[in-house]
Amino acid sequence: MDGVHDLGGKQGFGPIDVDEVEVPFHADWEGRMWAIAQCARSPDWTIDWWRHVRELIDPVDYLSRPYFDSWAQTHIAAFIDSGELTLDEIVSNQSAAIPANQQPSQDNEDIFAAIEAQAYRFDREIEAQPAYRVGDRVFTRQLLPRHHTRLPAYARGKPGVIHAHHGAHVFADASAQGNEIAQHLYSVVFEAGDLWIEAGNRKDRVFIDLWESYLDPAQD
Amino acid sequence: MTSFDPDAVSKIHRHLHSHLPSESALRVKALESLLVEKGLVDSATIDAWVEAYSEEVGPKRGALVVAKAWIDPGFKSRLMQDAVSAIDELGYLGKATAHLKVVENTATIHNLVVCTLCSCYPFSILGIAPNWYKTAAYRSRAVRDPRGVLEEFGVDLDDDIEVRVWDSTAELRYLVLPQRPEATQGFSEAALAKLVTRNSMIGTHRTLSPGSEG
Incomplete structure (x- = not known):
């Protein structure tokens, strides 16, 4: 999706607040929202669907509202979509349902176990051999899917070199549509001068993790 | 059942845009109270999650990983080869770190980590990401003008130092291994860990010093 979330290389954004106070949460509601997202979700959401729901927020809101506010809107929208909540309930702030069995409270020990259990793996065994080896030259495709994708706009149609092969991983584009398909995943390195017209011979590189179907072999 | 239909969700977002209270705190409160009413979450559990990420799960974990790598060559070698197993030795494997790579700063290389598409971050070893x-x-x-970004953070790089920017587009997460500060021979692991800043593990801080605590 060619949305405002795809920010790499966009110009006009100002200085970074380098003096931000180093605390995990800057307001109570941020911590509450983070915590809700850790323990309340619909069983058939995928991480990629959740990211896509966030990308679909109105672009002006996406850029202007606080970060964890976008998590609230993402969670609310995704819950409405999957049927756990209704728009009326969220607007009236009243549940229409008969209270279900309450979840048992979790204590700190349970939380640490839960954090460890969130070490979700995305690598999968597949039969297909990787199409590329480390050192191969590739071109990224000029893909413009309407749905969620992880090929950033700034890296479309660019020459790169395979830096590492990570095995096959769950393909984000399909996962965002509810389908689990695995593809070989590579770290691809791009010279700054191939990405940015003003970079010239600057000695910088950008490394991007890209699935095989984002790539074509470079023509000799 | 989830629709996986972006048009359906765009419509929901438009309704929410018109109907949700403007204040973020009220939005989150409405969500939490509804989920509690429906038995989908429990408020004491929410409290426990907030506490975990306010105290234990934060950059001090990453700092200990770095300090251990500086002191123990065997651990460093394992960390560079297989960071997932190495952090698991310390009990730090968890959210968003099941596919972790460590990238090492040297005299000629500086690493910088970003997620241009959302906000991916190795939560179980660095905690909550800074707002910036x-x-x-x-x-x-970060991807287009890394040197300008670094300059804002007070990092002045010579032109002959290569900047490597890591854009976290898949489920791999990156941790920068900063260079060990000079004049720290004989420092204990705990003393060294105190010198490691959060930003140095993201790459927006380069030169740590025995006086750079905080």
Whole structure:
């Protein structure tokens, strides 16, 4: 999706607040929202669907509202979509349902176990051999899917070199549509001068993790 | 059942845009109270999650990983080869770190980590990401003008130092291994860990010093 979330290389954004106070949460509601997202979700959401729901927020809101506010809107929208909540309930702030069995409270020990259990793996065994080896030259495709994708706009149609092969991983584009398909995943390195017209011979590189179907072999 | 239909969700977002209270705190409160009413979450559990990420799960974990790598060559070698197993030795494997790579700063290389598409971050070893990491300013500029970004953070790099920017587009997460500060021979692991800043593990701080605590 060619949305405002795809920010790499966009110009006009100002200085970074380098003096931000180093605390995990800057307001109570941020911590509450983070915590809700850790323990309340619909069983058939995928991480990629959740990211896509966030990308679909109105672009002006996406850029202007606080970060964890976008998590609230993402969670609310995704819950409405999957049927756990209704728009009326969220607007009236009243549940229409008969209270279900309450979840048992979790204590700190349970939380640490839960954090460890969130070490979700995305690598999968597949039969297909990787199409590329480390050192191969590739071109990224000029893909413009309407749905969620992880090929950033700034890296479309660019020459790169395979830096590492990570095995096959769950393909984000399909996962965002509810389908689990695995593809070989590579770290691809791009010279700054191939990405940015003003970079010239600057000695910088950008490394991007890209699935095989984002790539074509470079023509000799 | 989830629709996986972006048009359906766009419509929901438009309704929410018109109907949700403007204040973020009220939005989150409405969500939490509804989920509690429906038995989908429990408020004491929410409290426990907030506490975990306010105290234990934060950059001090990453700092200990770095300090251990400086002191123990065997651990460093395992960390560079297989960071997932290495952090598991310390009990730090968890959210968003099941596919972790460590990238090492040297005299000629500086590493910088970003997520241009959202805000991916190795939570179980660095905790909650700073706000600036999630802003449009950092996400847009880190890949295009890394030296300008670094300069804002007070990092002045010679032209002959290569900047490597890691854009976390898949489920791999990156941790920068900063260089050990000079004049720290004989420091204990705990003393060294105190010198490691959060930003140095993201790459927006380069030169640590025995006086750079904080």
